Amino acid sequence: MSAYSVTEPSKTSKWAAALLVTLYTVITLLPLVWIISTSFKTGPDSISYPPKVFFDPTVEGYVNLFTTRTRPAVSELEALPPPEGLMEEIARRQGTIITGPSRFGERFMNSVIIGFGSTALSIILGTLAAYAFSRFKVPLKDDLLFFILSTRMMPPIAVAIPIYLMYRELGLSDTHLGMILLYTAVNISLAVWLLKGFIDEIPREYEEAALIDGYTRFQAFRKVVLPQAATGIASTAIFCLIFAWNEYAFAVLLTSGNAQTAPPFIPTIIGVGGQDWPAVAAGATLFLLPVMIFTILLRKHLLRGITFGAVRK
Amino acid sequence: MAEVTLSHLSKSFGATKALQDVTMTIPSGAFVVLLGPTGAGKTTTLRLIAGLDKPDSGDVRIAGTSVLQDTPAQRDVAMVFQQYSLYPHLTVRDNLAFPLRSPMIAMPEAQIARRVAEVAEVLRIPHKLDNKATALSGGEMQRVSIGRALVRNPRIYLMDEPLSSLDAKLRADLRIELKRIHHDLAATFLYVTHDQIEAMTMATHVGVLDHGKLVQFGTPREIYENPVSTYVASRLGQPHINLLPAQAFPGAPANAAQIGLRPEHIHVGEGQPATIQRVEHLGDQTRLHLSLGPHSLITLTEPHTLLKPGQTLNIRPQNPLWFDAQGNRIPSPRI
Secondary structure (H helix, E strand, C coil): CCCCCCCCCCHHHHHHHHHHHHHHHHHHHHHHHHHHHHHCCCHHHHHCCCCCCCCCCCCHHHHHHHEEEECCCHHHHHHCCCCCHHHHHHHHHCCCEEEEECCHHHHHHHHHHHHHHHHHHHHHHHHHHHHHHHHCCCCCHHHHHHHHHHCCCCCHHHHHHHHHHHHHHHCCCCCHHHHHHHHHHHHHHHHHHHHHHHHHCCCHHHHHHHHHCCCCHHHHHHHHHHHHCHHHHHHHHHHHHHHHHHCCHHHHHHCCCCCCCHHHHHHHHHHCCCCCHHHHHHHHHHHHHHHHHHHHHHHHHHHHCCCCCCCCC | CCCEEEEEEEEEECCEEEEEEEEEEECCCCEEEEECCCCCCHHHHHHHHHCCCCCCEEEEEECCEECCCCCHHHHCEEEECCCCCCCCCCEHHHHHHCCCCCCCCCCCHHHHHHHHHHHHHHCCCHHHCCCEHHHCCHHHHHHHHHHHHHCCCCCEEEEECCCCCCCHHHHHHHHHHHHHHHHHHCCCEEEECCCHHHHHHHCCEEEEEECCEEEEEECHHHHHHCCCEHHHHHHCCCCCCEEEEHHHCCCCCCCCCEEEECHHHEEEEEEEEEEEEEEEECCCCEEEEEEECCEEEEEEECCCCCCCCCCEEEEEECCCEEECCCCEEECCCCC
């Protein structure tokens, strides 16, 4: 291996690359580490200065996240019977008693329903549309594709007011269906374009062989095209989910009592019983998990890359 | 097994006329080979019969019924593509079972397993059954793709140069195997090839296509011995037919422009002097490259010939083929 090898980078550039990657990793992960560690701190620890790197972990934040509490007078508190259960005990330690569950669980479920619902719908519609655009003679195909893409040329929030008025008229405001439709509408252009690229790569010969082998076009699509488009579907699904999961502006505007998702809810925790940063951090930590798990589950498909075809070119 | 009839079939792709007014009957149980250079319309013919493309005009009938409105699945045909098109996400076993699991056939799994094992045996791939289709060599892929047709018992087998990427030994074996299947099952085949041996040994009928037109249809012997044009004559014959100006030899008919000489049309021992340019020993035969005045021609001689380059032979035509200025055959006067 000579110093001038074309394919082998030099030691210096390897070190520089490693340094850059490490730096990038630290910068990206630091906020996450901060949030996750804060979620396990006590209230005073979370705002101590200088920040505590080593601390006694507690799940106070998580208890506070899932409950509503009151702070009775000290004499009242001492008069109470001993706490029942771990949650009550942790609340009591902070000088509070639990009065009921918070709405976080409900909001989190709303996020799950709306996020995954709109992702599934975007993928189903996107795959079918992309297949049609890829395989059939669609009149005005190029114009239609451009039109679909053009829906992404402005920030979605630019149409917030028309959508707000429309949703109010249609009774879709603050409903799960309304939010699923809205996020699907935003995601579908990305889904169609991404998936069309992936399906274009799958040679038609496979479907033709399946048609002759006794399958209908739809069956051929399901048995031959879909398995080979898995990589594209997985990556598109992750993009769609990330958008729908993190979306904040429309969620604030269009949801309140019923279909509110987690992003607009988490900041409201701050107001309950002072600035409860550990509870906010606990909410943010739990909020991270579904997308992370989803991505890890689909990682296999992402890494597999484009399949090597068995079609002779 | 069924008779397949093409009547006045035409198909264009943009400005390219892929097929023009092709009429042909593939009798039930026949083995029809289509010959022609690239772009002659061979693959288009297969695709129209299979239902992958719709003709611009004309009709395709299978067993007497028009199938133009039928989907490929309803037509009950099997096709081996020139590109193997194995399903890359399936194992070899599942590739072979794929047609049998289709809603059209829906064979019980036990029977499928038996059928797949039989075909794998014939194609000598039983040890590859659990491999992914993508983990095969080119020749193995082609065998699996032939196998995917052979597991079925369709009304017609359509094959697009199925043996083209196999080595010589396997090609010879599979040729015999296909012929055996044709014979045992009385199956109907429409088979595209460039290979003369495949055409001559397997075909009951040969169709020659030229720019989308069917120029001659007949038995391999007819096509070989009685070609209607220089084009057809050039399709078959190893070595290639020698085409010389008619005046190269005496006795040409009045309107003849070209004389066609296959090796068996060249009588050695009398006639005009020709110089040996090159001697090619091919093992089972020896080719002589001759020059006759300004013209060169190739003929055959016995394998162990002692002839050397530079020597002179006397040759004369023996029952040659005569063609007019357009390359069409004209009746031969006997010489």
